Amino acid sequence: MLKVGELAAAAGLTVRTLHHYDSIGLLRPSARSDAGYRLYDRDDVARLHRIQALRAFGMSLSDIGLYLDSPAGSPLLVVERQLAALDRQISEAAHMRRQLLRLHTELADGGQPDLSTWLSTLEQMMVYEKYFTQDELAQLPMYHDDGAKAQWKALVDEAAALMGTAAPDSPAAADLARRWLDAFESGTGGNRAMASRVNAMAAREPEAMHTQFGMSPELMGYVMAAIAELKYGVWSKYLAPDVIAQMRRHHAGRGKEWALLVEQAREAMQADPKAAGTRARELARAWLALFHDMVGTEPATVDAFRHASATEPVLRMGNGISEAMLEWLRQAMPKPATQ
Template sequence: MRGVDDERSWRVGELAAATGLTVRALHHFDEIGLVRPAARTAAGHRLYTPPDVRRLYRVLALRQLGVPLAEIGAALDGGVDDVEQAVRAQLGQVDEHLVRLRDLRRRLDALLRARAEAGQPTIDQLLSTMEAMMAASYFTPDQLARLRQRHREAGDDGFARWQARWAELAAQVRSHVEAGRDPADPAVQETAGQWAALMDRMTGGDRGILSAMYASLDGKGAEAATRGVVSGEVWEYMKRAFAVGYRV
């Protein structure tokens, strides 16, 4: 049976308001053929149908998984199996992280009990908690090893240059925020492209490491995760820019 929502359609402004995207972003998706409205009004205005909205949701969901827009269209057109595989992979990573966090919580709780009962925890308790803290990291041990190797390859000077460049880009993003620019604005997208290129250099092009890095910004808070290089406001704005960016 068809529901009420299956009978309706949305103008671009209505869909923008409902999703939190901008009209410009929806126009961009239309222009690159990613989400094209199935209908038009008599005056030529875009009308989005329920299938269009469902496709838009899939686009944004895959973007949150770190899939570039240039690859999302192919994934969606490839069928349900490709989308399901991407979602299942992300779900598996979330489940693994939750297991590590639950273990860390149990050990931290044990430390508090030891403190209350004996005055201070044992060395074994401290060591096991330190191990759990490392395991609860957003990065796997293999990813951490590859990051260290990348750091060694760049050297301290190279790493310092990366950090300085990141701070410069964060300042650029701040200027976009203060100017009230739409995240789909070409100037913003140019900054997003430069940001993506820097991340590619820093991670050696490893998408798994990049995904873990961005997850840490969300989980720990951008300022804590980047030691003050990126503010929470800048990171939230950049996520919006990435969501509509074609080149990153």
């Protein structure tokens, strides 16, 4: 058995820290010496290992205590969680090594890479990696595929040129909007969850979108307006002019709320697949309120909206909303479905 000083030295902690763990019931010594000194056995050391591992994950001491007393806090599961975290770090380091090897090869061949371009690439990696794991980035063509990235650059340049000469409801802007949606679908691999996170990234990182991808807020607004006009043309086959007018007002005032709400719903779905919790109900109510602000509450209009969404593929493009998400929201708020 180890005395408190010996365990502290082995674990790289202070004696005061172990005393604190004892006082809050997080790590109590299994025995005391005749002189009253704390003594720790193998099981105590194993528990300390789990505490240290969970601290490294950013978990608070109070949460660690609850976690360790639950079935999920078994030594096997904590070690498995550590291994998964290390695997992610190894994958990220390997990805960075590949990037550096490309630079090394170019330099070794006598090339003179543009430093600003290289730094921009590293910054782009940092932005994407806030939202995606390395495994997910490997499945995201707009991130790793040079052809897809060149396609996006060409579209951004074309949009910048059109912005000063063509209105969002012009034929030229409609053509750009359709190609933009097609590129977004292929660039996210047709994965709605990926699309949701890319949209959230764009909404939350406007400065990065501007400095790294050339998408100023004005340019982003122009493209979004062109996409909206393209879709209004399709909606108009199903919805009355006054409803289209209401949708225009909604998108002008509250349209930006959708990207973050969709992403919040996606995250909540992962945490609560059965939509049984309070967060699911909150999101369902927020979704319903935003939807009603867009098209109103008239049952015939809601039915027409749903029919159009199911019939016209272009209306489902680019928003990151899956049928599974809509069903999850319906479960969270069991009342007549509105989408």
